[in-house]
Amino acid sequence: MTSTATAPGPTAPAPGPPPPSPPDGRDRAGGRSGLLGLLDLPGQAVRAIIRSAATMPGRLTVIAVGLVLLALVAGLIATLSVQDRDDTISGVIDHREPLAAAAQQVYKSLSDADATAASAFLSIGTEPPELRSRYERDIAEAGAALAKAASDSSDVADAAAPVDVLNQSLPVYTGLVETARANNRLGYPVGASYLREASELMRAKILPAAQDLYRVDTEKLIEEQDSATGFPWLATILVVAFLAALIAAQVYLTRRTNRLLNVGLVVATAAVVVSLLWGAAALVVQGSLVGSGQDDGSHRVDVLVRARIAALQARADETLTLVARGDGATYERDFGTNAAQLVGPDGQGGLLAEARGLITDGEGAAKVADATRAAEDWLKAHKQVRSQDDSGQYQEAVDTAVLEDRKTGSAPAFRRLDDSLQAAIDVGRQEFLDDTHDGDRALTFLAPGLAVLAVIAAAGVTMGIRERLREYR
Amino acid sequence: MSRRGNTVRAGVLAVVALLAASCGSPGKPVDPAPVSNAAWPQPAHVGGPDATAGGGADTSCNPLASLPPNGTIGSDSTMAKIKERGKLIAGVDQTTYLFGFRNPTTGNLEGFDIDMVNAIARALFGTSEGRVQFRAISSSQREDVLKDHQVDVVVRTYSITCSRKKDVDFSSVYYQAGQQILVAKESKTEKLSDLSGKRVCAAKKSTSLAKIATDPAKPVPISVDNWSDCLVMLQQGQVAAVSTDDTILAGMAAQDPTLKVVGGQFTQENYGIGVPKDNEDMVRYVNAVLEEIRGTGVWQDSYRKWVEPSLGAASPPSPQYR
Numbered sequence: 001m002t003s004t005a006t007a008p009g010p011t012a013p014a015p016g017p018p019p020p021s022p023p024d025g026r027d028r029a030g031g032r033s034g035l036l037g038l039l040d041l042p043g044q045a046v047r048a049i050i051r052s053a054a055t056m057p058g059r060l061t062v063i064a065v066g067l068v069l070l071a072l073v074a075g076l077i078a079t080l081s082v083q084d085r086d087d088t089i090s091g092v093i094d095h096r097e098p099l100a101a102a103a104q105q106v107y108k109s110l111s112d113a114d115a116t117a118a119s120a121f122l123s124i125g126t127e128p129p130e131l132r133s134r135y136e137r138d139i140a141e142a143g144a145a146l147a148k149a150a151s152d153s154s155d156v157a158d159a160a161a162p163v164d165v166l167n168q169s170l171p172v173y174t175g176l177v178e179t180a181r182a183n184n185r186l187g188y189p190v191g192a193s194y195l196r197e198a199s200e201l202m203r204a205k206i207l208p209a210a211q212d213l214y215r216v217d218t219e220k221l222i223e224e225q226d227s228a229t230g231f232p233w234l235a236t237i238l239v240v241a242f243l244a245a246l247i248a249a250q251v252y253l254t255r256r257t258n259r260l261l262n263v264g265l266v267v268a269t270a271a272v273v274v275s276l277l278w279g280a281a282a283l284v285v286q287g288s289l290v291g292s293g294q295d296d297g298s299h300r301v302d303v304l305v306r307a308r309i310a311a312l313q314a315r316a317d318e319t320l321t322l323v324a325r326g327d328g329a330t331y332e333r334d335f336g337t338n339a340a341q342l343v344g345p346d347g348q349g350g351l352l353a354e355a356r357g358l359i360t361d362g363e364g365a366a367k368v369a370d371a372t373r374a375a376e377d378w379l380k381a382h383k384q385v386r387s388q389d390d391s392g393q394y395q396e397a398v399d400t401a402v403l404e405d406r407k408t409g410s411a412p413a414f415r416r417l418d419d420s421l422q423a424a425i426d427v428g429r430q431e432f433l434d435d436t437h438d439g440d441r442a443l444t445f446l447a448p449g450l451a452v453l454a455v456i457a458a459a460g461v462t463m464g465i466r467e468r469l470r471e472y473r
Numbered sequence: 474m475s476r477r478g479n480t481v482r483a484g485v486l487a488v489v490a491l492l493a494a495s496c497g498s499p500g501k502p503v504d505p506a507p508v509s510n511a512a513w514p515q516p517a518h519v520g521g522p523d524a525t526a527g528g529g530a531d532t533s534c535n536p537l538a539s540l541p542p543n544g545t546i547g548s549d550s551t552m553a554k555i556k557e558r559g560k561l562i563a564g565v566d567q568t569t570y571l572f573g574f575r576n577p578t579t580g581n582l583e584g585f586d587i588d589m590v591n592a593i594a595r596a597l598f599g600t601s602e603g604r605v606q607f608r609a610i611s612s613s614q615r616e617d618v619l620k621d622h623q624v625d626v627v628v629r630t631y632s633i634t635c636s637r638k639k640d641v642d643f644s645s646v647y648y649q650a651g652q653q654i655l656v657a658k659e660s661k662t663e664k665l666s667d668l669s670g671k672r673v674c675a676a677k678k679s680t681s682l683a684k685i686a687t688d689p690a691k692p693v694p695i696s697v698d699n700w701s702d703c704l705v706m707l708q709q710g711q712v713a714a715v716s717t718d719d720t721i722l723a724g725m726a727a728q729d730p731t732l733k734v735v736g737g738q739f740t741q742e743n744y745g746i747g748v749p750k751d752n753e754d755m756v757r758y759v760n761a762v763l764e765e766i767r768g769t770g771v772w773q774d775s776y777r778k779w780v781e782p783s784l785g786a787a788s789p790p791s792p793q794y795r
Binding site: 124176188330398 | 607704724
């Protein structure tokens with residue numbers, strides 16, 4: 001009968017606090033006595049150990065059990081911490097770096113879409129098919145990269161808000177651009193206002209969200225790189241403590257038994273020393289490789305990405321000044337800000353100078369040098385665009401700004417700048433991947449190796465002490 | 474046995490009651506992705522009324538009285554210098570549909586104001602083809618380019634006012650505009666007072682914005698950077714109406730067949746051609762050209778082409794001279 005009374009408890013449909021047990025004194029009293037018995041167990045064990053430690057064989061058994069336990073715990077912790085580090089590096093390679101790259105792709109594609117839509121808008125008649133397809137590709141890339149970035153926003157809470165903004169605003173943005181395009185095709189100047197509204201949405205809402213997403217994912221990448229190069233304190237302390245205990249045990253045995261060496265304990269000591277040396281060597285190599293993956297790879301990529309985005313936004317400003325047709329002073333001011341970020345106020349500093357300082361050799365340095373030259377050409381062409389537009393030669397200014405085949409124009413110089421920065425970013429990502437992958441390789445077999453060495457040490461301790469124990473029988 | 478049965482029953486009831494209390498109702502299904510705000514995006518720098526709104530009734534002069542026309546070109550005159558240069562430099566608008574705008578399919582500037590510039594060039598050179606250098610300027614640049622002699626004329630929906638006449642000279646009136654209202658075709662709005670409490674759009678620093686802000690019916694003024702931003706907001710339903718010079722409204726109505734211009738002109742704006750202050754011979758010459766195009770039907774042809782479809786028939790305003 002009692003069973004029917006309690007049956008609804010476990011089969012209740014909704015989760016909730018478990019039903020309180022019926023107010024029944026007997027049950028609790030019984031539980032208390034069982035619990036007390038359980039609490040008493042360690043005390044009994046300690047008393048038993050102290051009793052047995054009074055005799056030499058008992059003392060040896062206690063030492064053996066203690067050493068074996070320490071060997072196994074130290075081995076387990078060391079193995080787990082190496083395995084965890086291995087997993088972190090794999091996570092950085094397979095997960096975090098692609099996500100940071102996806103966030104970067106969202107940011108870059110959207111900035112490029114903004115600049116390309118404005119360029120296409122300035123073209124007379126039908127917009128050039130290459131600009132149209134570039135815009136389409138930007139939007140498609142941004143959408144695909146956004147889906148990738150969104151897949152991660154569940155475990156990085158900070159990423160959820162910008163992903164939400166991006167997902168909600170991107171369709172509105174493309175709608176506005178298409179409205180602008182349709183009006184422009186009909187010859188209606190209101191198309192320019194739609195394009196400017198689209199650009200305002202992009203700059204005031206979408207790009208800041210993309211920037212947040214990029215920042216969150218980049219910080220997360222750096223965090224995981226740092227955690228993959230941190231010092232494994234707990235494992236080291238345990239292994240060193242085990243080594244000290246082993247040596248102490250051997251000294252004690254030598255004094256008590258007058259035997260210089262105990263083969264089992266020597267084997268165990270050797271195993272621990274090998275673990276320490278192997279672990280230290282592997283971690284130093286791995287740490288420096290992952291660190292150089294961060295310095296030569298992801299850190300450089302970050303500087304280059306920021307340079308590229310400053311360039312893309314300046315390009316959008318350049319074209320939007322012309323789209324605004326005489327009312328573009330604010331865009332021109334923004335151009336100045338973005339250009340200063342890219343090359344510094346004097347043309348010698350900014351993010352490009354920072355990149356030159358970081359990347360001093362190899363293919364990357366050549367690409368950054370290309371980008372610097374292209375930026376100089378572009379700013380020169382921009383001056384020409386502005387002087388033409390300001391003197392009322394609007395059509396000439398548009399031609400200088402958007403025609404791809406005009407050698408001294410803005411468009412080809414900007415294209416070279418963008419391509420060089422993209423190439424330098426690719427070099428940086430490759431270096432990151434190579435270094436981090438090599439770092440990962442340094443840890444190969446270390447985790448199972450440490451486990452095996454711990455078992456060998458434990459076995460050595462057991463055999464060594466058993467040999468001594470036998471002498472007492 | 475029966476007592477035990479009662480105890481059990483009571484226990485069952487207690488447990489059920491406890492369960493019911495602790496679980497509560499299952500609640501509503503969770504909204505997986507709540508959206509707080511799906512409003513339209515706005516053009517850049519949308520604001521309310523603007524303290525710097527221009528205009529103001531300065532009645533210290535008769536703004537419409539210009540210099541009497543004179544079509545002869547003296548040897549040392551401004552016109553002779555322009556002819557020598559080979560090009561007339563004109564400050565124009567390229568954003569106002571129907572008056573001065575860049576046709577996106579051809580890249581050329583077109584509109585009623587552009588026709589006026591071309592008429593002056595034709596009078597000077599015999600043809601306007603290749604004889605005009607258009608300089609796109611914003612409305613705030615109009616006085617400056619004239620004062621600095623960067624252009625010969627400004628033809629850019631330029632209202633003649635006494636305060637402006639202190640800095641620049643004007644030709645006779647070539648177009649009479651007035652503030653009206655642009656609304657959706659199905660709207661019952663007929664005058665500004667019908668828009669009480671509704672959002673009405675105008676460009677920053679415009680006299681139209683001041684007019685909306687001071688109207689006793691208290692429409693809600695919304696200010697934007699560019700006139701065509703107002704059309705965007707009207708099309709997106711963010712404002713109920715746009716109110717400004719009918720010239721600008723005509724251009725908007727021409728871009729959207731679902732809109733209409735209503736209200737009748739409740740202000741009067743007299744457009745003149747701006748000329749640098751010290752070029753009096755140029756003012757007289759431009760007045761002579763305007764006399765000619767009023768008489769020969771050039772004005773009427775241009776009006777019919779650009780403005781009549783949206784605002785109905787009109788005849789050229791009659792000039793006044795000092």
